[in-house]
Amino acid sequence: xxxxxxxxxxxxxxxxxxxxxxxxxxxxxxxxxxxxxxxxxxxxxxxxxxxxxxxxxxxxxxxxxxxxxxxxxxxxxxxxxxxxxxxxxxxxxxxxxxxxxxxxxxxxxxxxxxxxxxxxxxxxxxxxxxxxxxxxxxxxxxxxxxxxxxxxxxxxxxxxxxxxxxxxxxxxxxxxxxxxxxxxxxxxxxxxxxxxxxxxxxxxxxxxxxxxxxxxx
Numbered sequence: 001x002x003x004x005x006x007x008x009x010x011x012x013x014x015x016x017x018x019x020x021x022x023x024x025x026x027x028x029x030x031x032x033x034x035x036x037x038x039x040x041x042x043x044x045x046x047x048x049x050x051x052x053x054x055x056x057x058x059x060x061x062x063x064x065x066x067x068x069x070x071x072x073x074x075x076x077x078x079x080x081x082x083x084x085x086x087x088x089x090x091x092x093x094x095x096x097x098x099x100x101x102x103x104x105x106x107x108x109x110x111x112x113x114x115x116x117x118x119x120x121x122x123x124x125x126x127x128x129x130x131x132x133x134x135x136x137x138x139x140x141x142x143x144x145x146x147x148x149x150x151x152x153x154x155x156x157x158x159x160x161x162x163x164x165x166x167x168x169x170x171x172x173x174x175x176x177x178x179x180x181x182x183x184x185x186x187x188x189x190x191x192x193x194x195x196x197x198x199x200x201x202x203x204x205x206x207x208x209x210x211x212x213x214x215x216x217x
Contacts, residue, residue, distance in 0.1 A: 025081055028074035029088050036091075043093040045070045046216060050100035051077045053143065056199055063209040067216055070094065078105040079120035086127040096136040096217045097128060098175075102158060103142050106151045114157035121162055125169070138173045138215055139166055140208075143181060144188050147197035173215055180207045 035041075045068040048054045054073025061069050072089055074081075079101050082089060105117045121139065128137055139162055142155045163174040181204065183189050190197065192204035200208075 023084065025074055025077060025085065028077075029085050032072055032074075032088065041070055041092055042068050044068070044095040045092070046096045046098060047092055047094035048073055048098050048100070049082060049089050050140075051075060051104050052199060053100050053103075057205055060205075063205060064213070064216055073100070076104055077101060078108060079117060079124055080105065082124045083120065083127065086124065090128060090131050094132070094135065096138070097132070098138045098140060098212075098215075099124070100140040102162075103145065103148070103155070106142075106154050106158075107148055110151060112154065114154045114161060117154075117158045118161045118165070122165065125165075125172075134171060136171050136173070136215075136217055137169070138175050140212070141174065141176045141178050143200075144178060145198045146188060146190050146193060175212060175215055177208050177211050180211050 046064075048057075048060065048069060048071045050073045052073065052075035054060075054071055055075040057063075057071065057073070060071055061067070070092060082099075082101055099121075102117050102121060105120065106112055125137065141159045141163070144152050144155060148155075159174075159176070159178070163176070166172045166174040181189055181192055192201055192207065193199065194201055
């Protein structure tokens, strides 16, 4: 009886330990895999990878009629997470990859230097190029969310450095959405954000679409 009880306790501890060890966003990735098993992802699509600005763009296909899009944004993700799950996120056959990520890296650590985020992006970019040497790869600039105003200086520096990096890469573009989100005085338009002053309204996405359209293949 004691042996049976000990075995039960060991199994119980092992179960809970295995649950605790699952990395952040593990379930999001499993959900993507399940979707892909249920419906085979299309080839030669535009693959969106990034954080909640993509996750919440659930009707993104409606903004780009005629384009085939795979949305693999998972809310709260950082560039470190994109690097961690790169093998899963890049397990497609796209003709183009568009990335929106980096904002949460700064939000998780307000002392984080811009060059650290830039290096994280470069690492992910190289992972993409290892798998897809020639396809179009674009990066959408970090938006300046009003709720994260104290982080704007680091974000602006990161945008500047990533833009410079992308200009030197073949088949790559830096898509700057910051200016279209400003008013005539150069201030960020708060009306483009929902109540949390972090995520966007449909009007915000409409403006993104106007900037992204020329880059969509």
